[in-house]
Amino acid sequence: ALLYVGKLIVDQVVLLNHNASSQNDHHYLWQLVAAEFGLALLTDALNRLINLLDSLLGDQFSNHTSIRLMRHAATLDLDQFEDSVFYDKLERARQQTVGRTVLLSQVMSQVQDVISMAFLITGLIAFSPWLILLLLISIIPAFLGESYFNNQNYALTRSQTPERRELDYLRYLGASDETAKEIKLFNLADFVINRFKTLSDKFYADNTKLAIKRSAWGTFFSVLGSIGYYSAYVFILIKTVNGQITVGSLTFLAGSFRQLRSLMEGILTRFAAVSQGAIYLVDFLEFFEIKPKIAVAAKPLPFPNPVKQGFTFEDVGFQYHNSENWANRHLNFTLHPAEKLALVGENGAGKTTLVKLLARLYDPTEGRILLDGIDLKQYKIEDLRFNIGVIFQDYIRYQMTLSQNIAVGNIAEISNSSLIKKAAHESLADVLAEKLPGQYNQWLGRKFNDGVELSGGEWQKVALARAYMKDSQLLILDEPTAALDARAEYE
Structure with a gap:
């Protein structure tokens, strides 16, 4: 035009x-x-x-x-x-x-x-x-x-x-x-x-x-x-x-x-x-197009409260994708309510893999895991993971505030300051909070907002506090004191 x-x-x-x-x-x-x-x-x-x-x-x-x-x-x-x-x-x-x-x-x-x-x-x-x-x-x-x-x-x-x-x-x-x-x-x-x-x-x-x-x-x-x-x-x-x-x-x-x-x-x-x-x-x-392989039951059951019989491993084995070796095989044992069980083994023996199987981060390649006599696959995954408190040895050091770092253990309670402080007290992270300039509002790590970097042991106390944020029926600690000093480990 x-x-x-x-x-x-x-x-x-x-x-x-x-x-x-x-x-x-x-x-x-x-x-x-x-x-x-x-x-x-x-x-x-x-x-x-x-x-x-x-x-x-x-x-x-x-x-x-x-x-x-x-x-x-x-x-x-x-x-x-x-x-x-x-x-x-x-x-x-x-x-x-x-x-x-x-x-x-x-x-x-x-x-x-x-x-x-x-x-x-x-x-x-x-x-x-x-x-x-x-x-x-x-x-x-x-x-x-x-x-x-x-x-x-x-x-x-x-x-x-x-x-x-x-x-x-x-x-x-x-x-x-x-x-x-x-x-x-x-x-x-x-x-x-x-x-x-x-x-x-x-x-x-x-x-x-x-x-x-x-x-x-x-x-x-x-x-x-x-x-x-x-x-x-x-x-x-x-x-x-x-x-x-x-x-x-x-x-x-x-x-x-x-x-x-x-x-x-x-x-x-x-x-x-x-x-x-x-x-x-x-x-x-x-x-x-990638779909999860862990199947969800058509009518999932709620997690039992309280657990009565415990977790039972029946000839459980797990093999990683594209691997010919077995991480675990022929596992047979029962973890009873109120029982404390220590898993001891060489590096690479499959201890952490066993923990992931309990939380259904993996499903067994063979065998099955029962909870109160019912296959773990029949329970609602969200309920299962809420009732299992896990702190892995390779926990994440979130570049967030101390309060947020603890609250990730139960993110629904991120505004519950009393619960966060209670969890910090149980993990000895409350002493750390008192020393920080911003206390629970202090940013951790060096990436943002004038953050403070913690020592390995201090980070581990923060990670432990996450496990105490939930009233879990099963608490799993994967080498929880590896970075703590002798006194903190004893306490």
């Missing part, structure tokens, strides 16, 4: 220069200028609206998909998180939580450009249908090439997933407060950096090879497009010189052909980009 109004303006100016003009002719010229001004403002407003929506929806999409990803991950089994193939899928899904809203803006731009293209095609067809055919011949090869290289780029990106995860891990190793001690003590900086450089150089080489090939073919297709454009331009110039069309028509047709070529290239390129984006979204959806 802008080009056509521009054509009318040029023709009107030529007319006013060569002929005696009336006041009405001048009035018509200024009407055309006003119309072009209005169209320019409308075009700018539409472009700004698209950019605004793209920005706002980008944040919304990233937040929504990240939450959805975390919610689904929370439903999956622990052993699935211990599989490298799972982590590849998770990494690819995480990458799709950012930037995919460009698909929406591209679709909106497509609609806008298709409308503009319809007006331009109408004008060109009225002049010469052959120009449209010439335009298609010059553009379609570029579209096919773009589609081909999009698929090549996706295949390369997908194949690089494990190495990309390793690069992220090496970045963490090379610059983290949690690894700095050993990096310095064992002089590992060069080792980590060299490994990172080897992987990143390989990434660069693979990406460069594809980029050069893509650029070379892109240049060839661009030359084809330029030949098509200038062939049409020469054709239009000849018609103008021969007096078959006006100067205004020359500007309209030349501009229309140039803009139509640009629009069609944009539409085809965006179509290829949307197709590529859809391919990448498959990675996001693929993660949601």
